[in-house]
Amino acid sequence: MRLKYPTSIKIVRVPCTGKVDILHILRAFEKGADGVYAVGRMEGDCHYNSGNFRARKRVEQAAELLDKVGVGGERVRMYNLSSGEGPKFAEYAVEMYELIKQLGPNPIKKSKAKKEAA
Amino acid sequence: MIVADKKPIEEIIEEIKDFKKILILGCNECVTVCEAGGKKEVGILASALRMYFLNEGKDVDIDERTLERQCDHEYLEEIRDIIDGYDAVVSLACGVGVQFTAEKYFEIPVLPGVNTCFLGATEKRGVWTERCQACGQCILAFTGGICPVSRCAKRILNGPCGGSSKGKCEINKELDCAWQLIVDRLKALNRLEDYEKLFSIKDWSHDRAGGPRKVEREDVQL
Amino acid sequence: MNLKTPSKLEKIFASGNLAVTSEVGPPRGSDPDAITEKANLIKDYVDAVNITDNQTSVTRMCSLAACIRLKQMGVEPVLQMVTRDRNRIALQSDILGAASFDIHNMLCLSGDHQSFGDCAQGQNVHDLDSMQLIQTVRQMRDEGKFLGGDDIKRPPTIFVGAAANPFADPFEIRVPRLAKKIAAGVEFIQTQCIYNLDKFEEWMKLVRDRGLHEKVYIMAGMTPMKSAGMARYMKNRVPGMDVPDEVVKRLADTPKEKQAEEGIKICIEAIERLKEVDGVKGFHIMAIEWEEKVPEIVKAAGLYPRPDADSL
Numbered sequence: 113m114r115l116k117y118p119t120s121i122k123i124v125r126v127p128c129t130g131k132v133d134i135l136h137i138l139r140a141f142e143k144g145a146d147g148v149y150a151v152g153r154m155e156g157d158c159h160y161n162s163g164n165f166r167a168r169k170r171v172e173q174a175a176e177l178l179d180k181v182g183v184g185g186e187r188v189r190m191y192n193l194s195s196g197e198g199p200k201f202a203e204y205a206v207e208m209y210e211l212i213k214q215l216g217p218n219p220i221k222k223s224k225a226k227k228e229a230a
Numbered sequence: 231m232i233v234a235d236k237k238p239i240e241e242i243i244e245e246i247k248d249f250k251k252i253l254i255l256g257c258n259e260c261v262t263v264c265e266a267g268g269k270k271e272v273g274i275l276a277s278a279l280r281m282y283f284l285n286e287g288k289d290v291d292i293d294e295r296t297l298e299r300q301c302d303h304e305y306l307e308e309i310r311d312i313i314d315g316y317d318a319v320v321s322l323a324c325g326v327g328v329q330f331t332a333e334k335y336f337e338i339p340v341l342p343g344v345n346t347c348f349l350g351a352t353e354k355r356g357v358w359t360e361r362c363q364a365c366g367q368c369i370l371a372f373t374g375g376i377c378p379v380s381r382c383a384k385r386i387l388n389g390p391c392g393g394s395s396k397g398k399c400e401i402n403k404e405l406d407c408a409w410q411l412i413v414d415r416l417k418a419l420n421r422l423e424d425y426e427k428l429f430s431i432k433d434w435s436h437d438r439a440g441g442p443r444k445v446e447r448e449d450v451q452l
Numbered sequence: 453m454n455l456k457t458p459s460k461l462e463k464i465f466a467s468g469n470l471a472v473t474s475e476v477g478p479p480r481g482s483d484p485d486a487i488t489e490k491a492n493l494i495k496d497y498v499d500a501v502n503i504t505d506n507q508t509s510v511t512r513m514c515s516l517a518a519c520i521r522l523k524q525m526g527v528e529p530v531l532q533m534v535t536r537d538r539n540r541i542a543l544q545s546d547i548l549g550a551a552s553f554d555i556h557n558m559l560c561l562s563g564d565h566q567s568f569g570d571c572a573q574g575q576n577v578h579d580l581d582s583m584q585l586i587q588t589v590r591q592m593r594d595e596g597k598f599l600g601g602d603d604i605k606r607p608p609t610i611f612v613g614a615a616a617n618p619f620a621d622p623f624e625i626r627v628p629r630l631a632k633k634i635a636a637g638v639e640f641i642q643t644q645c646i647y648n649l650d651k652f653e654e655w656m657k658l659v660r661d662r663g664l665h666e667k668v669y670i671m672a673g674m675t676p677m678k679s680a681g682m683a684r685y686m687k688n689r690v691p692g693m694d695v696p697d698e699v700v701k702r703l704a705d706t707p708k709e710k711q712a713e714e715g716i717k718i719c720i721e722a723i724e725r726l727k728e729v730d731g732v733k734g735f736h737i738m739a740i741e742w743e744e745k746v747p748e749i750v751k752a753a754g755l756y757p758r759p760d761a762d763s764l
Contacts (some may be wrong), residue, residue: 135270138277177278180239182285223284230289330593383565384536386633388583390625391562392617392644395691403564413622426628426638431540431584451691 115198128152129190129194130163137174142205144221148174149189149194151204157194164192183219187212231260231351232324234267234344234357239278245341248320250289252279254343255309255331256296257323264358266344267322269296275322275343295412300327306334313338314406349380366436366443372424374415381408387429453764456639457593459556459611460528460761461500464734465640465669467764470727471734472755473530473642473671474746475502476582480511487521489511490743497750499758500528500557502642502736506537509569516546520553529555530613534563540588540599547589551608559613559642560585583636586612590637590709612637616670617644618655619694627658634667641668645675647686648694649725656731665731672726675738677701677715680704716745717751723753 129152152164175185262268332340390409395401479486519529680703687695
């Protein structure tokens, strides 16, 4: 469709959002990502039955942990759409981008910079 | 298996806040099955802790390692050559593993990362329930395979008590009354007349009451 | 009469009279008047008075001390003892303590789970269960031996009782359970309070079919309802309680200020009906915090005056 979405979004393709683990989300933030979001099929539509439900639960748990360690759970989100919905995909991308811009950079980056400077 | 549950991260942070080089040590057996202390949980905890300490402005190194078991000498020996590089270990093994690791590496604090809960089974993913309290004298042959010591809140041997209601325990409507289960099973096995046999007073000296226990098998010792 | 103990209660049963007992709950403090005042209200209308043992796991003055207080007043006590709070050493020890004050009646119970009371974080003991406690008292009395096998100097002479609940689940083992308690050595039974008279009579029939009514003295438990609200609460919130809809309706249809009176009437009617049931050897009237109504109930049910045990 060649719709536009912000270039600062890096896409990692998985056969199903059920493959995304809490660990992947945390490591992304550890390495300096400002935000992480999972885009899965509409609930009830998963090709593997319940992969997107598992993803939702993991996103919620990751958010909880991120709140507790000072990164912020609002930076991780889950979106659902069906595979043909190109415009929705772009819309969510923009929405996420705006959200993260508002939240600012991942506090880890500042802390890492401080540590390097010391 | 031994069922454990993750300790809240705040508790773990409190345990380790004064240390600088920490090893998160997982276990590949029971705690992996109950998703509390296996390799994956080690990774998640380590990543979260690293981010925490970075945000706190503290310079803390957190490493990850998972052993096959922490209740056998040979597996614990595997970290002998690296242990001196740390000033604390957070063990995600059950209480047995934490202690065995601490005994072996006497000079280094070994802190628990999970709460060890009970001996139980996986009812379904994410739900584990207690089945055995290791009383040391198994009576399952007489109770239709259902244990009143671990599954009756009052460990009554001649039950049920007067609080059994619609097959559930008086303390919790979701909890099955062990004696209802036993009666149902005896019925299914056509042995309801066994119900009237009086269970004699239990010898609790084989249980926790008798003190820390030991099993010794001379036939397999060298 | 072939009596096994000096118990006044046993004597009344053995003489063929209907026995009447009631109960008093000890205070949540150390004031002995709390016992003596309540006991004074009922002592001439009953043959013996039960003292509950940390009922519903709420910490109160211990049953043994309150029983001694009754004994000192000249009232026959029934010591209720639960297995929740004491191991076998303490249980045997308290039994000897009771026997040293010539307390001759005991009710052996498991006890409500501690999560119901004020110390939900405490341990529970249950070293023995209620049936094993029955066996223990019988052994101490009849063989004069401790559980460990040693001889007891001046063994207790205690008449042993237990509770029965004809309405608890599972129904199919309610009579086998009574048979088990009898095999363990129980000599009298006090049932859970009865509102469903039909179901109770059904249970009694099954009891009689096995001849159990001749092996144990069964006392029907009675608790007068104070209000329709109480009836509803007991129906819906108390496990093992069977309150038929008609009872609730009868109270609900009565104007509020007359409900207590109606509740007493229902209780008296039940006693009159159950007096006719073969195998019912007495009534255990539980009117906790309403002890002043016991005399009225006993009188109206034709159970007053109580027989003089000494002249039987």
